[in-house]
Amino acid sequence: MSNNLNLLAGKLALVTGSTSGIGLGIAHSLAAQGVNVVLHGFGTPEAIGALKQLFVEKYKVKVLFSGADLADSKQVLELMSMLDTEGGADIVINNAGIQHVASVEDFPLDMWQKVININLTAVFQITQHALPTMKQKNWGRIINIASVHGLIGSTHKAAYVAAKHGVLGLTKVVGLETAQTGVTCNAICPGWVLTPLVQQQIDVRAAQDHSDNEKAKKALLGEKQPSQEFVTPEALGALVVFLCSEAANQVRGAAWNVDGGWVAQ
Numbered sequence: 001m002s003n004n005l006n007l008l009a010g011k012l013a014l015v016t017g018s019t020s021g022i023g024l025g026i027a028h029s030l031a032a033q034g035v036n037v038v039l040h041g042f043g044t045p046e047a048i049g050a051l052k053q054l055f056v057e058k059y060k061v062k063v064l065f066s067g068a069d070l071a072d073s074k075q076v077l078e079l080m081s082m083l084d085t086e087g088g089a090d091i092v093i094n095n096a097g098i099q100h101v102a103s104v105e106d107f108p109l110d111m112w113q114k115v116i117n118i119n120l121t122a123v124f125q126i127t128q129h130a131l132p133t134m135k136q137k138n139w140g141r142i143i144n145i146a147s148v149h150g151l152i153g154s155t156h157k158a159a160y161v162a163a164k165h166g167v168l169g170l171t172k173v174v175g176l177e178t179a180q181t182g183v184t185c186n187a188i189c190p191g192w193v194l195t196p197l198v199q200q201q202i203d204v205r206a207a208q209d210h211s212d213n214e215k216a217k218k219a220l221l222g223e224k225q226p227s228q229e230f231v232t233p234e235a236l237g238a239l240v241v242f243l244c245s246e247a248a249n250q251v252r253g254a255a256w257n258v259d260g261g262w263v264a265q
């Protein structure tokens with residue numbers, strides 16, 4: 001078995017939502033293996049310029065960037081055409097996602113649609129466009145960053161939980177449709193990871209409970225995550241690198257939770 005370095009160096013990975021949080025951690029882990037990366041997401045031109053420079057200097061890999069809004073299917077197509085001009089992505093990490101917290105009765109339809117578009121429909125569209133080239137090369141990795149909320153529910157997260165359950169369904173279907181090829185499709189289901197997406201929820205909680213940031217963090221973890229520790233983007237990046245390795249050739253259609261024991265309860 002060849003080592004990861006030889007296998008992955010020079011491949012091209014799209015990591016959606018890699019200007020922040022988990023996606024950024026995954027992009028670092030892949031670039032550290034010599035993988036060329038398409039960074040993607042929102043950010044100021046200065047922040048994006050600095051990020052690209054950091055990756056080029058630190059990892060000596062090719063770095064591209066797209067700011068396509070995944071809520072807009074036309075922009076998703078533009079992103080995929082950009083990848084086509086590079087010969088297509090060998091690795092796709094469908095990571096970008098948003099959250100909206102409200103009870104079902106109060107959930108605005110436009111927010112429902114936005115969450116479904118970004119967290120589920122864009123994953124389908126990107127996968128659909130990436131697959132033919134991967135199949136042609138007979139090698140590819142599609143890794144969807146779902147959530148424990150793809151496996152179980154929580155209150156006030158109807159659109160997110162529905163989208164993430166959908167992502168796991170899609171992962172299984174793509175895993176089956178590629179089962180006799182060198183392309184694999186799997187999902188990772190993180191528990192709480194301390195990123196801007198979760199910090200927003202900590203801020204709301206601190207305000208509601210009239211407590212501070214540290215107490216709100218402890219309350220959040222204490223409620224759901226038995227380890228009482230946050231999962232790190234670095235740990236998720238390491239799992240992505242494993243799923244891209246030859247050792248994972250027969251991991252197909254899986255939903256791999258990394259959640260401090262959340263769904264074991």
Ligand code: NAD
Pocket residue numbers: 016017018019020021022023040041042043067068069070071095096097098118145146147148189190191192193194195196197198
């Ligand atoms: P984050 O808010 O730190 O990063 C989200 C990324 O997505 C950013 O790069 C942002 O620019 C991009 N993005 C958001 N909306 C976009 C849009 N319309 N078009 C294009 N890009 C867009 O979030 P995170 O916590 O790193 O979450 C990343 C993924 O991990 C999400 O799919 C999320 O559901 C999932 N997840 C997060 C946690 C957690 O605890 N943080 C747990 C489980 C799953």
